Amino acid sequence: MVLAPGGDAGNVSLLETSAPPQTTSRESALPRHVAGPRSTGWWGMVMLICTETMLFSALIASYFYLRYQLGPEWPPDGIEPPTLELPLIMTAILWSSSIPVHFAERAIMKGNQRRLRLGLALGFVLGATFLAMQLGLEYPETLAEFTPTTNAYGSLFYTITGFHGIHVLVGLMFSLWTQVRAWKGAFDAERHVTVQNFTMYWHFVDVVWLFVLSTIYLFPNA
């Protein structure tokens, strides 16, 4: 007898009096938990990433559009090109966060709970460090020189890095949620779409940084 899952528990007695389930072997042979491209959740995340990619493309295209509308001087109004040390250190930290996250995903595919939790936690710490450095070290320094309202360069600088920063923040919250679920033992070798989706999102945020870095920091120095 297949019992109704949790939400329908109240109706179970009704089921027993009415009719037995009729399950063919074709049906019972099918898995009830799938991950990766077989699952719907995975595709949902892929599509979300597609639309987010377009979002960043539009932002970066706007950067270059405005840059080439302006005269030869870039950054304009005597603003110095961004210094590179801090951004490069932040880059190293952010990108290295993808490694433990990657191993966390690999671990749960083999059912390893401990490594899953460890990898997620490490990734979280690195991501949070990046964000803390952006807000605590980088912005105070740049804001002293120019703000979003100084000119279009300032608007672009803070809007694009800020958009990315918000994505890191969302990724961190997503990570927290995934970690709570992981501690509750919600994932195993079959059920881990949430972990996969978090991983995918996190890698995406890291890849976007490549373009933000090249546009905002490297390009004006070139």
Added chain:
Amino acid sequence: MATIAERLEVFWEEKPGLATFFETVDHKKLGFKYLYTGLIFFVLGGLQSLVLRAQLTSANLELVDPETYNQMFSMHGTTMMFLFAIPVLSGFGNYFVPLMIGARDMAFPRLNAFGYWVFLGAGLFMYSSFLGGSAPNDGWFNYPPLAGLEFSPGLNIDFYSLGLIFLSISTTAGAINFIVTIFKMRAPGMSINRMPIFVWGELAMALATVFALPSLTVALVMLELDRKFGFHFFDTEGGGDPILWQHLFWIFGHPWVYIIVLPAFGIVSTIIPTFSRRRMIGYIYVVLAEMAVALLGFGVWVHHMFSVGIPQISLSFISAASFMITIPSGTQFFAWLATIVAGKPVLKTPMLFVLGFIFLLAIGGFSGVMFASVPFDQQTTDTYFVVAHLHYVVVGGAVFPMFGALYYWLPKMTGKLLNEKMGRLSFWIMFIGFNLAFFPMHISGLLGQPRRVYTYEAGLGWDIWNLISTVGAFMLTFGILLTFVNWWRSVRKGEPAGDDPWGSETLEWATTSPPAEYNFETVPTVRSLQPLWDQPELREGPQSQEEGGYALTGGHETLATSLLDAQPQAVLEMPHESPWPALLTAALAVMFYGFLFDAYALAGLGALGSAGGLIGWFWPRGETQET
């Protein structure tokens, strides 16, 4: 078999009542909600257009002042493009995509509910601007610098941009849901070369949305940053450039026009074979053409900007792309004509609307090709010629198919047939009214009448054309009302429709009218592009398990199948009713009002509430599959 139905009933029933009104995740109820909410916005946008037409009846009228006129045409355009066309087409899609592909629900039912509530919330948000007399007043494409703070200091433009940002959440969520549903939830055996063309149309719409909409969202965010916080994206003083808005807007806007017609084309390709009594000629070419239109739409954006001043070389490239789009459109056109000519056409009301559509689209397409040549465009930009062309494309290309779809599908949705006589009458009044209203605009446009101007001088030769146009607009409205009356009467005393009143080919006609909450007693195995014509067992009730049907009576379940050939892959446990999508929407609305009134504490509260809403939404309840 009855026992299967009994078991499904237990799992799928949503208790009737007020709570379910807010909590439902049933794609059919949500489809209906999308449909009638979208139609209410259609009526509102229509009323605004009647004000416009009344004001233009003859020269130098003073029915409304110029400011009201500006708000009216801006809200008319914005309503029609954002709050009417896509929601109504999504309504049909929500209701019929799962039925046509033999699924029991959309891939993400709660996201579906969320999409609806956000659409409603964003619509109400924008319309609440009328309360303070500050509706958007800078046209539906809202160009800065006019839309900048300096020239539009009121809240009008903030209602527009924040409202559309809010709405974009709904549109994106809906599009992703359609894509995943179509990719993963098709009945076993419905490989992609057996997918109904309407489903292709919705897929093309959803894909184009996912890729086009962010460009608008970015532009809107930039505009609000400029307006609220003094950023400099669009003002030349600070090194910005208003033309950037035009690029971002039309990268989105041009595909958008195709996004509106693509599912409508899908409706046409659904109705034509049924009423021509033969399969669609050139299925594969029609499908390829749909996808090609979605793709080419992106290349055409600059054609809207011929008159802005873009270097010559890119101009001729874009001109070529605009011409090229006529090739896939033409392909579909000839496939429809060929199917009709080769079949035995039955002129029921849905088919009449489709024939009307073909005629109107031919005119719209022709005036469109005229635009694609650069010198002509430069002469007629911002005249009534543009208004005429636009309405031939969107009203001819989308509204007529939608009305055809109402006559075609309402019998499935309500279980009652509409009245044929009244349907035909409605069609002819709409058709004649439409042409009276919009054909003369070609002429007054060529004579130089500018759009968006609230009145004109007598003696310029425009008077008679404007008079005819206004009469036509009221006639069109009357024709539309007739269909609504017809619908209303059919629900009260229409003939029962039966499962399949038209003898159609696709799966939605294999189930009862209206369908049960679980859609199909057994999820059928599909062996043909026209399952109902080629699989006789489907006409005789649910496909038995021996013939390949999946009963899935273990819970609130549906099937997931593989992307290309629809091999069964998994049994998915679907979520139940949930209050969280509506609650999350309410929190988001608080946030957007906070931004609108510069009340950032309120906005923060809304953001916190939204986070809470998300937690409530995803809180595990042991019923859905733990992922």
